[in-house]
Amino acid sequence: MEIALRRFAKDGYHATKISDIVAEAGVAQGTFYWHFKSKEAIALEIVEDGRRQLLDVIAQGYRREAGTVQDMVQASEALLAGLFRFAESNRYLMELLLGGGGGIEPIRQAIAETRAAMENAFLQNIRRAIELGMLPDTIDAEFRAALIVSLIEGVITRWLFGLGAPDSGIAAKTAEQLASETARFEFFGLLGI
Amino acid sequence: MEIALRRFAKDGYHATKISDIVAEAGVAQGTFYWHFKSKEAIALEIVEDGRRQLLDVIAQGYRREAGTVQDMVQASEALLAGLFRFAESNRYLMELLLGGGGGIEPIRQAIAETRAAMENAFLQNIRRAIELGMLPDTIDAEFRAALIVSLIEGVITRWLFGLGAPDSGIAAKTAEQLASETARFEFFGLLGI
Amino acid sequence: MEIALRRFAKDGYHATKISDIVAEAGVAQGTFYWHFKSKEAIALEIVEDGRRQLLDVIAQGYRREAGTVQDMVQASEALLAGLFRFAESNRYLMELLLGGGGGIEPIRQAIAETRAAMENAFLQNIRRAIELGMLPDTIDAEFRAALIVSLIEGVITRWLFGLGAPDSGIAAKTAEQLASETARFEFFGLLGI
Amino acid sequence: MEIALRRFAKDGYHATKISDIVAEAGVAQGTFYWHFKSKEAIALEIVEDGRRQLLDVIAQGYRREAGTVQDMVQASEALLAGLFRFAESNRYLMELLLGGGGGIEPIRQAIAETRAAMENAFLQNIRRAIELGMLPDTIDAEFRAALIVSLIEGVITRWLFGLGAPDSGIAAKTAEQLASETARFEFFGLLGI
């Protein structure tokens, strides 16, 4: 399944042939169909697995007590670092997730749900911060969550897959550096210190 | 070509059959090949066209004189509004561009270049703002540009294609509202007024 | 039509597209169909024309009075020289005729008839030579005619189209040299002086 | 593969559809592509196989010690008989080989090489005969070899495929008769006893 994941990520869903996967795995074509129901099924399994792992990372990342703005920024930074580290060591999974899954409807769906779950996790935290008076209650929390996840997705895409401007130096950064800079932008924007 | 664009966007590159396109266009299969060299070629043409249009929007959007922070925010808001309006009236193009093009290498390439060009446009503006002393020269301008484009891509994706959390209310916003809120986040972050 | 002939000869019937022919001729596709009924028709016309010309050469080549063996050899040599000269200045036609016409039945047929006509011309001469007592009447005249035409076809094929062993030096010979050597072989065989 | 060979020979390369071959073989279309890479590939395999067989025949046919002219003629007759017998029981192969392969370049190439190899085999024998003083050393050995192969190709073409003059009675001959008459012509020419 790691083989399939890698090939789906690298070549895309459609360009990945079952014959490629089994050849790389060193088994016969028929064997594939003993393990997996179909090509779509294995892709789905992969995405589902990924979703679980990703949500674990988010869930564990956001353990923190209320506190000062400083605390909040640090908490966010920690979560982002966790996410980026996860992405770094699961780059094929992320490539699949962020790449869109080749347009196969059930896969698209599963990916969309994963993204939604991520967004929701951030939304809960924004809401909590509002309750705690750390963020103004006039803002559109959902939209802010969407913006944050956009940020995360964009950073990972550019960091690991080289999309975006070439030689922007982003590829050389560590997960921690990215987390720090992203968190600063998240809370203070361009004008932030 | 609009037909092809729509189907590529809606169904994905692979799921779109030439026979679908010509059926919708009401011509024979062979006619397609009189106008376009191949399936890949038409997709490429579409993407190239889109790139040109998009860069036009960006180029026109960023006409402005230096000034106060207020000016800068308004200028950015104007650009974002322009982009969002363009996306709204070219949703299929944006869907294709943001969807990744189905993993066909030359198309992927063209899309990546489009994104890079966008990022570069924003980069130039950040640099100008730094020269003018409106932004601190300690920041990583490239990374900031990447973050901003990530924001834009994320917003459009969620606004027009419903990716992200469902019923977040984002779909109901106007281009101008989105531009305003996104610009505020861009400059002031979560903590911004 | 010369264009079509050249392309048929060089690329083969199937590999030659109408679009190639008209492109080289500098006219539109539709124009072709005003001049010729179909692709097959033009090939047929070409072959028919060629047959006529070839038979003319044979007919003119065999004008001679009876005489000694010496006369006979010289007459044959003259005919062969005529044929080889014709082949040299009609190489595309010969290529088409000797190449088999790409397996299209009516063309195959026309070519076969051309060959048969050639064979028949030689047969008449062998018969006359037998009547004149210059050749023994025990031989199978038809078979001898077939052998002679085989010789001619083989020589032309190797001389002009390079088939057969490479660098055999045959390409450098003149039509007259070929005629002389071929005639000697025709009458005296390998052991001939 | 025999099926493909027969159809290629009978109908020509282009007129032979994969669907014809598989229909005759009683398998599905996809099955063809399990066994062969492509239509061109199978034709190439066929031709290569044929070349090997043909060269075997030639190699085995020319085992003989030097000797008198009588010996030489008999040896040649034996070789020719071997070739004609082979052609008779491999008529489709010969049809493909002598027909030119439909103008597909790699196939044309392979056929040309086969012919060249044949010519070379005869060339070696002529050279040996010259060394042994059985043939004058003034003759152009390459050209003579070319003539002999031309003879062989012409005879087979007319014998098995009916090209050439109709009802010439050649079709009724046996391989041995052909070999005998062809060998006589080879050594003594038209004027030979």
Next chain:
DNA sequence: TATGAATGAGCGTTCATTCAT
């Protein structure tokens, strides 16, 4: 006469899936 856009039947090839062993 000439154009060139349009036609559409037909072909080679691919590849996910099945199944007898």
Next chain:
DNA sequence: CATGAATGAACGCTCATTCAT
């Protein structure tokens, strides 16, 4: 559990031919 030959529906593309202008 595993094999790998077999399947067949489906697709992209070609190209000789037509026809309105």
